[in-house]
Amino acid sequence: MQKENIKIRNNVRILGEGQQTILFAHGFGCDQQVWHRIVPALEEDYRIILFDYVGSGYSDKTAYQLERYASPAGYVKDVLEICDAFQLEDIIFVGHSISGVIGMLAAIEKPEIFKKLCMIGSSPRYINEPGYMGGFDEADIDELIVMMERNYKEWAQYLAPIASKNIDRPALTEEFEAYLMANDQEIVKHFCEMTFKIDVRDQLEKLKTPALLLQAQDDTIVPYEISQYMHEKMANSELILMKATGHNPHLSAPEEVIRFLKAFIQE
Amino acid sequence: MLEQLNFAPCGYLIINHDGEIHAMNQTLKRMVGMDERTTPPEHIHALLTKPSLLYYQTYFLPLLDVTGSVNEIYLTLKRNEERIPVLMSAVEREVDGENRIECAIMAMGVRDAYEAELLQEKRNALRTLKETDEANLKLQKLLREVEDTKDELELLNDQLQRLVLTDGLTGISNRRHFDETLDSFIEEYQRASTIFSLLILDIDFFKKINDCFGHQTGDMVLQELSLKLQNATMEKGFVARIGGEEFAVLLKNVDEKEAYEWGECLRRMIEESAWMHTPVTVSIGVAEIRERDTYSTILKRADDALYRSKQLGRNRVSRSIV
Numbered sequence: 288m289q290k291e292n293i294k295i296r297n298n299v300r301i302l303g304e305g306q307q308t309i310l311f312a313h314g315f316g317c318d319q320q321v322w323h324r325i326v327p328a329l330e331e332d333y334r335i336i337l338f339d340y341v342g343s344g345y346s347d348k349t350a351y352q353l354e355r356y357a358s359p360a361g362y363v364k365d366v367l368e369i370c371d372a373f374q375l376e377d378i379i380f381v382g383h384s385i386s387g388v389i390g391m392l393a394a395i396e397k398p399e400i401f402k403k404l405c406m407i408g409s410s411p412r413y414i415n416e417p418g419y420m421g422g423f424d425e426a427d428i429d430e431l432i433v434m435m436e437r438n439y440k441e442w443a444q445y446l447a448p449i450a451s452k453n454i455d456r457p458a459l460t461e462e463f464e465a466y467l468m469a470n471d472q473e474i475v476k477h478f479c480e481m482t483f484k485i486d487v488r489d490q491l492e493k494l495k496t497p498a499l500l501l502q503a504q505d506d507t508i509v510p511y512e513i514s515q516y517m518h519e520k521m522a523n524s525e526l527i528l529m530k531a532t533g534h535n536p537h538l539s540a541p542e543e544v545i546r547f548l549k550a551f552i553q554e
Numbered sequence: 555m556l557e558q559l560n561f562a563p564c565g566y567l568i569i570n571h572d573g574e575i576h577a578m579n580q581t582l583k584r585m586v587g588m589d590e591r592t593t594p595p596e597h598i599h600a601l602l603t604k605p606s607l608l609y610y611q612t613y614f615l616p617l618l619d620v621t622g623s624v625n626e627i628y629l630t631l632k633r634n635e636e637r638i639p640v641l642m643s644a645v646e647r648e649v650d651g652e653n654r655i656e657c658a659i660m661a662m663g664v665r666d667a668y669e670a671e672l673l674q675e676k677r678n679a680l681r682t683l684k685e686t687d688e689a690n691l692k693l694q695k696l697l698r699e700v701e702d703t704k705d706e707l708e709l710l711n712d713q714l715q716r717l718v719l720t721d722g723l724t725g726i727s728n729r730r731h732f733d734e735t736l737d738s739f740i741e742e743y744q745r746a747s748t749i750f751s752l753l754i755l756d757i758d759f760f761k762k763i764n765d766c767f768g769h770q771t772g773d774m775v776l777q778e779l780s781l782k783l784q785n786a787t788m789e790k791g792f793v794a795r796i797g798g799e800e801f802a803v804l805l806k807n808v809d810e811k812e813a814y815e816w817g818e819c820l821r822r823m824i825e826e827s828a829w830m831h832t833p834v835t836v837s838i839g840v841a842e843i844r845e846r847d848t849y850s851t852i853l854k855r856a857d858d859a860l861y862r863s864k865q866l867g868r869n870r871v872s873r874s875i876v
Contacts (some may be wrong), residue, residue: 431608434609434629437611507604508607533572535613539615
């Protein structure tokens with residue numbers, strides 16, 4: 288029952304064959320479909336688990352609680368509850384952006400579940416402060432939130448047609464769907480605030496799980512210096528500067544991501 | 555670039571998937587404050603403000619990736635230190651064997667002001683709504699508190715009422731309660747012809763008890779008698795202590811004849827029952843309500859009857875003879 292609940296709540300999908308499980312966690316502002324270029328190359332050899340955080344994609348948005356998801360801890364709980372419900376152990380966790388951090392926090396809390404951790408374009412802190420260049424000022428983040436607000440209707444289309452393919456979801460009445468859409472905007476805004484105001488620098492040294500940091504070039508969200516900073520603080524990490532550019536190498540250069548990911552898993 | 559496109563009244567930009575700029579028309583150059591002859595920057599990142607960069611990377615590109623086109627996205631471009639609000643639409647298609655992203659960019663200075671106002675209004679409305687909700691909650695809380703206080707007060711009031719109407723020594727109804735009850739019985743008689751009778755009881759030689767055994771024993775006799783009267787009448791009669799050693803019983807739907815029997819019954823019970831301290835007897839006067847009776851007249855008749863019982867030697871019951 289618990290498993291069924293979590294499956295629906297987080298829109299969990301299981302694909303592929305294999306002994307080794309890989310859990311993919313999407314970043315801020317998107318959902319599990321961002322992995323669609325990575326998954327096909329891995330599903331022959333691995334068991335793949337995809338999910339949406341509560342509040343994202345086709346998760347059960349009625350499960351969204353403002354308090355729980357006001358900090359990364361709520362999202363960490365999502366991950367650990369999925370692991371618990373599906374009795375996952377010794378997994379490879381692949382997280383994009385904020386999800387790299389969420390995976391790291393989960394691995395610090397329950398190291399026995401996590402065999403390896405791959406963080407793509409993750410940052411422990413986005414906002415500048417004396418002695419630390421996160422890349423952004425708070426005013427930038429506030430303006431980003433306004434920008435999201437202004438572009439919400441255009442962006443919301445992204446949720447609809449493609450996502451519905453191949454995804455099991457409970458039948459929603461039109462009215463209920465409209466209600467969800469109305470709620471989405473606030474949730475997206477909160478997710479944005481949580482993400483860009485995060486500060487987990489003091490957690491980096493606590494991670495014992497082997498970690499791979501994949502850093503693309505010209506990633507304006509997470510500059511290379513930040514990956515270096517993380518690499519220095521983490522006990523057991525490997526930092527790779529990819530040929531790919533931008534913040535979404537798993538979309539723009541899937542082959543390269545797959546290559547590094549496979550090598551890391553087989554190491 | 556085609557002359558017409560180069561000077562079209564909107565910015566036109568071609569980039570590749572990595573954001574490298576392939577071409578950029580004059581209108582766009584002017585928009586971002588560049589000289590027409592300078593070569594365009596290498597990367598679209600150079601054109602975008604920081605928040606736009608964030609938005610571009612987290613939303614714009616994934617959206618374009620999934621749908622192949624993006625429409626009417628609000629972004630801001632950099633012109634020196636200024637920010638230029640624009641709407642950007644983009645389409646990805648194959649040109650010369652390579653994927654290219656073509657973008658149309660429309661400056662929206664005026665629309666931006668409108669939108670900013672709308673957003674501000676929306677925020678204000680949301681805030682007002684939130685404040686109203688909070689005020690409402692506060693009011694509801696206050697209302698609950700008031701209701702709680704009211705309930706408490708009512709409870710206290712009930713207790714107070716009981717205290718006000720109770721005789722402190724014996725715990726049965728006091729004179730005030732008797733007066734109120736008699737008034738209400740008279741009122742009911744006048745309104746609904748519900749008859750009733752009044753018995754007044756007085757302990758015989760009570761002064762002697764006080765003198766011989768002390769006031770404390772006197773008080774205990776009063777308490778014991780109260781208990782006996784209460785037990786004897788139960789719910790059928792209303793018993794009160796209306797004076798020092800004087801008691802009254804009101805019997806609804808009982809005429810004088812029956813009331814006399816009640817009186818006789820009580821008298822005998824008191825005479826024959828066991829007493830903890832000292833046995834006593836009572837003299838009783840009986841009166842039934844009559845037409846035109848008032849509080850005073852019925853009381854007077856019962857009193858007169860009591861006086862006659864005393865006159866005739868005490869420990870007896872008399873009816874009013876007037």
